Structures are given as C-alpha cells and as structure tokens.
Amino acid sequence: MIMKINLSPMNYQSFGTNTRRVRINKQGEIASSDERRFYDSSFDTLLYENTTLFFRYDLNRAYKKEMAAKYKYSDSWDGFRKTVVEHFKNAPKVNTYDFASSDGSEAYSLILSLIDELGEEASCKYFPIQAFDIDSGVVQIAKNGQIPCNIDDIGRFHQNLYNLYQSKYYAFSQDDKGYLFIANDNLKEKVQFQEADILSEIDKIEPSNSLVLCRNFWPYLDKDYREEAFKKLCERLDETSLIVIGYFDGSALNLPFKEYGFSDVCPFVYKKMPNNSF
Numbered sequence: 477m478i479m480k481i482n483l484s485p486m487n488y489q490s491f492g493t494n495t496r497r498v499r500i501n502k503q504g505e506i507a508s509s510d511e512r513r514f515y516d517s518s519f520d521t522l523l524y525e526n527t528t529l530f531f532r533y534d535l536n537r538a539y540k541k542e543m544a545a546k547y548k549y550s551d552s553w554d555g556f557r558k559t560v561v562e563h564f565k566n567a568p569k570v571n572t573y574d575f576a577s578s579d580g581s582e583a584y585s586l587i588l589s590l591i592d593e594l595g596e597e598a599s600c601k602y603f604p605i606q607a608f609d610i611d612s613g614v615v616q617i618a619k620n621g622q623i624p625c626n627i628d629d630i631g632r633f634h635q636n637l638y639n640l641y642q643s644k645y646y647a648f649s650q651d652d653k654g655y656l657f658i659a660n661d662n663l664k665e666k667v668q669f670q671e672a673d674i675l676s677e678i679d680k681i682e683p684s685n686s687l688v689l690c691r692n693f694w695p696y697l698d699k700d701y702r703e704e705a706f707k708k709l710c711e712r713l714d715e716t717s718l719i720v721i722g723y724f725d726g727s728a729l730n731l732p733f734k735e736y737g738f739s740d741v742c743p744f745v746y747k748k749m750p751n752n753s754f
Contacts, residue, residue, distance in 0.1 A: 580618030
C-alpha cells in the first residue's frame with residue numbers, strides 16, 4: 477500500500493497479512509520480493525512495500541463518540557461505514573478515491589462495507605472508486621481480483637459483512653499455498669485501479685463530496701514530497717469532503733490538519749471546517 481518511500485535502511489514496520497517489498501541497489505536497479513535477485517545483499521535499500529489486509533483493524537475505531545450510545549463497535553467497520561454514510565447522506569454522488577491502494581484489499585473492503593450498509597442500489601453513488609498505486613505488479617493483482625489472504629482476513633469478512641449475498645460479489649479458494657480471495661465481475665466493476673502517484677492525481681480530485689482514503693503511507697514519503705502532497709490535498713477539498721488516514725500515519729507523524737483548517741470528525745477521519753479557504 478506504499479506509494480513512495482524515502483530511501484533509508486530496511487527497518488520498516490510490517491502491518492499486513494501479505495507483503496510485497498521492492499528494493500533498490502546502488503546502481504539504481506530495482507528488485508521485488510517475487511524475484512530471486514531481491515535477496516542479493518546488494519539490494520540493501522527498501523524503496524517501498526505493499527501490504528495486504530482486508531478490513532484493517534484501525535477503522536474499527538473510526539466512528540463518532542455519540543454513536544457508541546446506540547451501537548457497540550469493536551471488531552468491525554460498522555461505525556466507520558455509518559459515519560461515512562451519515563456525512564454523505566444528502567450528496568447525490570460521492571467521488572471516492574483510494575491512494576496507495578496496493579493489491580485492492582482496502583478498496584474491495586470499502587465497497588463491500590458500503591453495499592452491506594446501504595444495499596447495492598443506494599451504495600452505487602460511491603462507485604466506481606478511483607484507486608491508485610505506483611507498483612505496477614500489485615495494480616495488476618488488484619485488477620485481476622485474486623488476492624492472497626489468510627484465515628484472519630476471512631474472519632474479518634464474517635465480522636464485517638452480514639447483509640449481502642457473498643456469492644454475488646466474491647469467493648474464497650484454498651490450496652497448499654494458502655487462501656485466495658476472488659472478486660466477481662460484479663465487484664470488480666465498482667473500482668478502477670490505475671498506476672499513479674498521489675501528486676499526479678490530486679488536481680483531478682473533485683473538491684466537493686469526495687471521500688479520500690490515503691492511509692498508512694505518509695510516514696514513508698520523502699519529507700518534501702509529503703509536505704507538498706498533503707498541502708495540495710487539503711487545499712483541494714472543501715467542507716463537504718472527507719479525508720481518511722490510518723493508525724500508522726497518526727502514530728508516526730503529526731499531520732498538520734489544523735494548519736489547513738481541518739478537524740477530526742472521529743479517529744482517522746477529517747473534514748475542513750466552514751469558511752476555511754486557501
């Protein structure tokens with residue numbers, strides 16, 4: 477799920493069930509973890525990594541405090557998806573973006589959550605999601621809709637989804653290598669995966685009624701790149717839109733949301749306050 481990483485020694489936190497890493501050597505050659513040469517000691521710098529995790533745990537906490545009086549959320553995205561639906565309830569169309577989308581596990585999780593919450597007809601205003609990653613390998617995996625997963629991922633599907641018909645959207649297969657999530661065409665058509673970095677796409681984001689997921693990659697970015705991308709993103713959006721970050725972003729960085737007139741709606745979810753323009 478990583479888009480661009482500052483070149484520094486390999487000591488990064490792993491927070492996914494499956495990980496694909498890309499390293500670079502002093503000659504500028506690049507090798508990914510699915511190549512034998514990746515394990516050559518000369519490829520000693522991590523360029524970026526992509527991780528898989530369906531229904532990532534951090535969004536279990538992403539809901540407004542007042543909702544806790546009516547519902548109990550601890551092991552699912554229920555609170556997060558209700559927070560999103562409430563915010564955009566009067567929007568005829570929601571522009572949904574997923575940056576550093578990796579192999580598609582986050583985008584597919586979001587689509588299924590919204591369908592489960594609203595039904596297919598009412599949720600269609602959020603689709604298709606525009607999803608971006610700079611790793612051509614994982615973009616192709618995402619487009620194919622066949623994603624390695626494990627038994628914990630499958631457990632989170634059961635914790636998060638209870639209204640939709642599974643066979644209409646996805647299936648699981650198992651072999652001696654493990655489990656595989658398989659998206660049906662009905663699910664794949666609800667997201668468009670593209671190879672791109674965040675800076676190249678910010679100016680194309682619709683300022684109003686946009687849901688922007690940009691999660692768990694900000695600490696890896698080069699400082700100047702990060703500051704420019706974050707500033708442009710905040711300036712691009714108005715008060716009708718939402719930005720969603722991840723636990724890793726908040727634990728490793730103090731992203732300056734207040735500097736650009738944003739306030740937290742709930743953990744990991746931010747919106748611009750009225751009368752803030754730049």
